[in-house]
Amino acid sequence: MVIDLERLFQALSPLISGEPMDDQAVGSTFRRLMSTLMSFDYVVVFAYRGKERPIDLYSTFDAKDHVLFVSLYQAGPYLLDPFYHAACAPKPGVWRMRELAPDRFFSSEYYRTYYVQTGLAEEVGFFVPVSDQVTVVLSLMRREATGAFSGVEFALLRKVEPLVAALVRHHWGELDRRFDAALARTGRSRRKAVHPPADGVWQHLNLTEREAAIIELVLQGHSSESIGLKLGISTGTVKVHRRNVYRKLGISSQTQLLSLYIKNLGH
Numbered sequence: 387m388v389i390d391l392e393r394l395f396q397a398l399s400p401l402i403s404g405e406p407m408d409d410q411a412v413g414s415t416f417r418r419l420m421s422t423l424m425s426f427d428y429v430v431v432f433a434y435r436g437k438e439r440p441i442d443l444y445s446t447f448d449a450k451d452h453v454l455f456v457s458l459y460q461a462g463p464y465l466l467d468p469f470y471h472a473a474c475a476p477k478p479g480v481w482r483m484r485e486l487a488p489d490r491f492f493s494s495e496y497y498r499t500y501y502v503q504t505g506l507a508e509e510v511g512f513f514v515p516v517s518d519q520v521t522v523v524l525s526l527m528r529r530e531a532t533g534a535f536s537g538v539e540f541a542l543l544r545k546v547e548p549l550v551a552a553l554v555r556h557h558w559g560e561l562d563r564r565f566d567a568a569l570a571r572t573g574r575s576r577r578k579a580v581h582p583p584a585d586g587v588w589q590h591l592n593l594t595e596r597e598a599a600i601i602e603l604v605l606q607g608h609s610s611e612s613i614g615l616k617l618g619i620s621t622g623t624v625k626v627h628r629r630n631v632y633r634k635l636g637i638s639s640q641t642q643l644l645s646l647y648i649k650n651l652g653h
Contacts, residue, residue, distance in 0.1 A: 412557045413444025416524055416550065423546065424539045428527040430455060432464075433558065434473040435520045435565045440464055443522070443558065454503055462648055466496045466606050469511050473521040476513060478551075480543045482535070483509040491607030495640040508534040512547060514554040520561045522554050591635060591650070600627045604640065605647055 407415070409431075417429045430445040442456050464470045468486040477486070491497055504527075512524040526543075528534065535543070588598040596617075603613045610624040617624075637643055 407557050409443045409558075412553065416444070416553060417446065419546070419550070419553075420526060423542055424535070425532070426526045427529045427532055428455070429525065430527070431522065431524045432469075432473075433516075433520055433522050433561045433565075434464075434470055435562070436474065437465065438565055439568065440470070441561065441564060441568070458500075463496065463500050465602075466494075466500075468606070469509070469523055469525070471606070472511075473513060473523050476515045476521045478513050478515055478521075480510065480512055480540070480547050482540065483511075488603075488607040488609075489612050490609045494605065494607035495644040496605055497607065499641070499644060505529055507532060510535055510540065510543060512543075512550045512554075514551045516555055516559050517562050520565065522558055522561070524550065524554070588650070591646075593631060593634070597627055597631050597634075600624060601631050601643065604628065605644060 413429065413431055416431070420426065420429070428446050428451070430447070431443040433441040433443055439460050442460065445452065445456055447455050459467070468483060468488070468491060469481075472481060472486045488494075507528050507530045509525050509527045511526075514522045514524070516522055526535075588601065593601065599617065600613055603616065608616070610621045610628070613619075613624045614621045632638060632643075635643070635646060637646065
């Protein structure tokens with residue numbers, strides 16, 4: 387794809403002017419900037435703060451796709467998303483989904499029952515921390531028919547990352563206030579919104595903190611070996627905990643586990 391310098395300079399003009407812009411204008415500026423460099427099918431921008439419901443800042447989906455990519459995602463599946471976990475780490479820069487995904491992500495129940503519905507060949511994200519707690523992730527998505535981003539295209543995205551980060555920090559630098567306002571509307575406190583696993587979705591199912599941590603990593607797509615490395619325990623210990631959890635919950639499959647997880651997110 388030949389870069390259209392005239393369109394590129396036009397896309398950069400809002401940055402140069404320094405005028406404050408709303409979410410739609412910032413998102414559109416980002417989309418126009420990226421479209422001068424390469425093709426893609428969708429753009430979506432989320433802001434993340436801990437386990438709180440992500441803020442949908444901008445997207446290019448039609449009404450049907452918006453339900454899947456935004457509304458359903460915000461209802462709970464984001465907690466299993468590799469992009470969400472990278473945002474919480476945080477991991478600034480530009481990342482491909484497959485670089486961040488756990489070793490068994492593409493065979494996980496979350497991938498089979500939710501992510502595969504998106505029909506995406508690849509998702510690439512710009513990760514921009516804007517405060518100690520908030521990270522904005524700007525995603526470029528390509529459908530299977532379009533194909534993945536090439537190595538040359540990804541290298542170009544890395545080169546433009548400082549400009550994207552400047553755009554985000556200039557116009558979306560006060561997102562903590564919006565998260566606080568969203569919590570206030572629900573009547574919840576920040577303390578209740580940010581909790582360890584044992585006090586979260588598994589609390590009323592009487593899982594220990596260690597069991598809850600292991601089972602959430604299972605749902606994210608980590609193998610027993612990967613979980614052991616992350617938690618500093620043996621693979622055998624992970625498997626014992628997993629069997630105990632399945633017996634305690636009266637289930638026998640990851641499909642049932644994911645169903646319980648989604649069902650109890652609102653508790």
